[in-house]
Amino acid sequence: MVKQKFDSIIIGGGHNGLVTAIKLAKAGQRVLVLEAKDQFGGAAVTRGLAPGYNISAAAHLLHLLPKKLQRELRLEQFGLVLAAQNLKTIALDLAGNHVVFDGKNLSGGTAADQSHYPTYHRDMQELARFFAPLLASRAPRLARGKHEPHARAEKLRDACNLAMTGLRLRLLGRRRMRQMLRIIGMNAYDLVDEHFESPLVKGAIALDAVIGTEFAPRTPGTVISYLYRLGAEYAAGNSLAQPQGGMGSVSAALVKAAEAAGVTLKLKSPVARILVSRADSSQGYDDEYAPDYASGVVTVNGTEYHANHIVSNVDPKTTVLQLAGPQHFDTDFVRRINNIRMKGVSGKLHLALKALPEFKGLSRLELGNRLLIAPSSEAIERAIDPTKYGEFAEQPVLEITIPTLADPSLAPAGTHLLSAVVVGIPTELKGGWKAESRKALLKNVMAVLESYAPGIGKLVVQSELLTPSDIAEEFALPGGCWHQGSLTFDQFYFMRPTYGASQYQTPLKGLYLCGAGNHPGGGVMGLAGYNAAQQVLRHPIKNQNSKG
Amino acid sequence: MMMRLSPKPALVKPAPDHFKQLLQESPFAKRAMPLCRTRDVMNWNGFALVNVYSTVEEEYFAIRNRSSVFDLAPMMKYRISGKDAEAYCNRLVTRDVRKQKPGRVSYVVWCDEAGMVIDDGTLFRFSATEFRLCSQERQIDWLLDCALGYDVTISDVSESIMALTLQGPTSASLLKLCGFKGVENIKPFEIKDWKIGKLAVTVSRTGFTADLGYELWVDAGDAIALWDLLFEHGQGRGLVPIGNEALNMARIEAGLLLPGIDFISSMANVRMGFCRSPYELGLDFTVDLAKPHFNGRAALVAEKQNETSRSKLIGLEIESNKPVNDSIVYSDESCQTEIGFVTSAIWSPTCKRNIAIAQINAPYYGTLTQFWVELYLKRELTWQRRVLEAWPVERPFFAHPRRRQTPAGDY
Incomplete structure (x- = not known):
């Protein structure tokens, strides 16, 4: 057994883990990243689909990674190029009368919708502006247990944060504050119904509210999920973008930045267990009072690595229950962690196409945008409803990109790729996933596509449909939940992942969390990793052995 | 360690007419109820349990001088x-x-x-x-x-295992008469199995009285056989069944705590700050901070290290012979500064002392040696207020050497 000592070990080289690693290394720490797979990036990866075809296998659009963070990490210098920016969202219509969302402008839909949309957009952006700063800082804690560190500076920081939030809420002005308090507990279905007439407009906005969650537009609380997403997009600079080389190039740039910062990166090193020790007199503790602490990790093949801080990019539930083990935590905490809801009702469709498909009423130029097949709020409701009963949708809802238009390097010359998020697939299918059920699901998805893009089926060279359980398996995201925990009201902010760990720190000394399961959550946002690193840096290392 | 959720136990389907009887009958009821001459029955954990069989005094003195048996079915x-x-x-x-x-x-x-x-x-x-x-x-x-x-x-296994607690100076000799050969040799807190004829009994030298005593555990189906065995040989050792009231006097003398009386379970607690830590209950001896992680360790380490206990349950002795149930405790005779309250109190017939368990706030529990207890007495419909002097004493208030003596005394 080899023993190696670091300042911090990051378990899992997803984008959040890499952001944490870079930030810690830049602060002078010796950092090790252990990734289980043969590729860094987690759910921000580009991988092969068929010979010559490379697809963004999970996330397929870049819209949440803040510009400021990109600049701080110098991702551009490390090779991140955007193949397309400021993509529009186009809600597809069967007859070809599409609705196009372009910033504050709406084309298509009814005349009333078109004249109301700029006002609606401005109002929502104001609310998004309120949410944005909440994401870039750690969530304050309302109360501290008496056994937790009560450094006055920490308390003061939280109190200021909370006071600022209250102040900013008040500064929204009476009208907007009231508007927010009125809608915040509502469901997305009712919200869009209040504002718009066209089913396509309603469908597109309602899909933004629920995509990535397990809920349908009529579920209470979907408006706050929507505002949260708008807040995250606002914080990121409101640009829907497609990286050159797929989402994997975001991770590739992060890896280069990490290497440049001196991070030690290891692939194919799945961690089996987090090592937990009891502090002793050599660390200045009395036997009775000595805390347990995470002292290192051991990989599946038996290699031990030791560090002062263990930072897990793995979801909080797996980290606590599987890697560290419930015996090191109190039952109350274990119960809360075990109850984190991690469910996804979205799968991923990847098609290798021998030619560019034709969508009714869309020009070649428009095909490179974000295309939605969500004909109405009801259609989304109907697509998600069966998932509650372990069945998949008859007519799934789709979010489509054809990345090869802006970035031909992803596929052989003249050929194309289609990547779509497919909404309406349960994680656990009644009777289990079998070859026939997969075939039946693919048939449903292709039938929907075919009705908007006649003849697309004949262009398919290779197809792949990842169900939520495939996503769970491939990307280590239990339940197929993209965000390591549903992004819903009860799992936001100081409830993310749960109280007692909402500041990236578990009750086990030295064990931190940096994944999307923590505030501010999922998508390729990087802020959970960034905030986690800041929290780690607030706790100075004793017995310094770092280079800084 | 493999992740594993224990299977939830199967729900016991109640009988269709269960609602007609509001309280469950103990398996010992067929023998116990006919002996209850007061018809004074109480609800303990959903069971109808005898509060007083004859008189509290007779039952209490049986615990202290003879042998007493108490039904533990609701445990x-x-x-x-x-x-x-x-x-x-x-x-x-x-x-x-x-x-x-x-x-x-x-x-x-x-x-x-x-x-x-x-x-x-x-x-x-x-x-x-x-x-x-x-x-x-x-x-x-x-x-x-x-x-x-x-x-x-x-x-x-609450309903499949039944127990009687047999407490009192003559309990060991009574068990010997019943055929529990060598029972005098089992040490306090020891468990041993016996077979008396066809009756399998697990005996533990435990109890709630700070005196010699045993708890006898049998399958629910053998409950009556156990009762009969004891009473068949009981007369010569002065065996009587006792109800809750007499046992409660003995447990206060023993200084033992009851949830819902001396402390509120943190699961049942609603108001913030009303539940208590083991240190605050004076149960320091039950806490081992040096062992591997356990529920509450971090909080208890902080409490002990920073000395942040908010109160302590202590033993009090009070002047006069009037039990100070539910009284408020003050640091001064003029009753200006409230510093705690009484949770349990009796006049102890054996100690001939007026005793109480009281929750005293920090910092008074460690520093004061004189307390004042406010008592309201109703005398022929007239309320009178008394302010009595009290002072801290060791718990248990009563602890007879024979509770530890092995072999147990043959009285």
Whole structure:
């Protein structure tokens, strides 16, 4: 057994883990990243689909990674190029009368919708502006247990944060504050119904509210999920973008930045267990009072690595229950962690196409945008409803990109790729996933596509449909939940992942969390990793052995 | 360690007409109820249990001078078994279970993450992998939640195992008469099995009276046989059945605590700050901070290290002979500064002292040697107020040497 000592070990080289690693290394720490797979990036990866075809296998659009963070990490210098920016969202219509969302402008839909949309957009952006700063800082804690560190500076920081939030809420002005308090507990279905007439407009906005969650537009609380997403997009600079080389190039740039910062990166090193020790007199503790602490990790093949801080990019539930083990935590905490809801009702469709498909009423130029097949709020409701009963949708809802238009390097010359998020697939299918059920699901998805893009089926060279359980398996995201925990009201902010760990720190000394399961959550946002690193840096290392 | 959720125990389907009877009948009721001459019955955990059989005085003095038997049917009993049973129990309770040998019982408390006591009880260890936890309150949901990640099976055996507690100076000699050969040799907190004819009895030298006494455990079907066995030989040793009221006097003398009386379970607590830690209950001896992680450890370490206990349950002795039930405690005779309240109080007939268990706020519990207790007395419909002097004394108030003496005395 080899023993190696670091300042911090990051378990899992997803984008959040890499952001944490870079930030810690830049602060002078010796950092090790252990990734289980043969590729860094987690759910921000580009991988092969068929010979010559490379697809963004999970996330397929870049819209949440803040510009400021990109600049701080110098991702551009490390090779991140955007193949397309400021993509529009186009809600597809069967007859070809599409609705196009372009910033504050709406084309298509009814005349009333078109004249109301700029006002609606401005109002929502104001609310998004309120949410944005909440994401870039750690969530304050309302109360501290008496056994937790009560450094006055920490308390003061939280109190200021909370006071600022209250102040900013008040500064929204009476009208907007009231508007927010009125809608915040509502469901997305009712919200869009209040504002718009066209089913396509309603469908597109309602899909933004629920995509990535397990809920349908009529579920209470979907408006706050929507505002949260708008807040995250606002914080990121409101640009829907497609990286050159797929989402994997975001991770590739992060890896280069990490290497440049001196991070030690290891692939194919799945961690089996987090090592937990009891502090002793050599660390200045009395036997009775000595805390347990995470002292290192051991990989599946038996290699031990030791560090002062263990930072897990793995979801909080797996980290606590599987890697560290419930015996090191109190039952109350274990119960809360075990109850984190991690469910996804979205799968991923990847098609290798021998030619560019034709969508009714869309020009070649428009095909490179974000295309939605969500004909109405009801259609989304109907697509998600069966998932509650372990069945998949008859007519799934789709979010489509054809990345090869802006970035031909992803596929052989003249050929194309289609990547779509497919909404309406349960994680656990009644009777289990079998070859026939997969075939039946693919048939449903292709039938929907075919009705908007006649003849697309004949262009398919290779197809792949990842169900939520495939996503769970491939990307280590239990339940197929993209965000390591549903992004819903009860799992936001100081409830993310749960109280007692909402500041990236578990009750086990030295064990931190940096994944999307923590505030501010999922998508390729990087802020959970960034905030986690800041929290780690607030706790100075004793017995310094770092280079800084 | 493999992740594993203990299977939830199967729900017991109640009889279709269960609602007609509001309280459940104890398996001992056929024998016990005819002996109850007062018709004074109480509800304990959903069971109809005798409060007083004849007179409190007769029953109380039977505990202290003869032999007494009390029905433990309503006690909650949980079987904890499996490979990780020891590790599971050790994480559950504040004591170091690794030090508890098979065949031994220990008094334990268990806490939540804030270090607040959920309940207390007795933990029986039968083997390396088999335990039984007895408590007054229902705990199955907590016990199952604690099982996440442990290879253990938790089952509620409250209705399949029945017990009588036999307490009093003549209890050992009575058991010998019944055929429990060598029973005098079992040590306090020891467990042993006997077979008396066809009747299998597990005997533990435990009790609630700080005197010589035993608890006798049988299958529910053997309840009547156990009762009959004791009463067949009981007359010569002065055996009487006792109700809750007499036992409560003995337990106050023994300085033992009751949930819902002396402390509020943190599971039942609603108002913030009303539940208590083991240190605050004066149960320091049940907490072993040096053992591996257990529920509430971090909070208890902080409490002990920073000396942040908010109050302490202490023993008080009060002038006069009037029990000071529910009284408020003051630091001054003029009753200006309220510093706590009484949770349990009796005039102790054996000690000939007026005693009480009281919750005293910090910092007064450690520093004051003189307290004042406010008492309201109703005399022929007229209320009178008394302010009585009180002073701290050691708990237990009564602890007879024969409770520890082995072999047990043959009285």
